[in-house]
Amino acid sequence: MKEFWKRFWKEEDGMETIEVVVIIAVLIAIALIFRKAIVGFVSRLTEQLFSDGNVNDLGNINQTPDSGT
Numbered sequence: 001m002k003e004f005w006k007r008f009w010k011e012e013d014g015m016e017t018i019e020v021v022v023i024i025a026v027l028i029a030i031a032l033i034f035r036k037a038i039v040g041f042v043s044r045l046t047e048q049l050f051s052d053g054n055v056n057d058l059g060n061i062n063q064t065p066d067s068g069t
Helices: 002-010 015-033 033-050
Strands: none
Touching: 015 033
């Protein structure tokens, strides 16, 4: 049994998968902990970008001006 645990500890197959899963879990935990701050930041950012005329009449993007005919 002791040999099994020694081999198991030295075995490196699948370590990349475990590392990726741990990194994803940590990122999800951070996002959940700071979700109010993240949502507030994104809300303020979008409010600043799309207010005060920063974006002009998106409905007319694909329309060409009349040629006067």
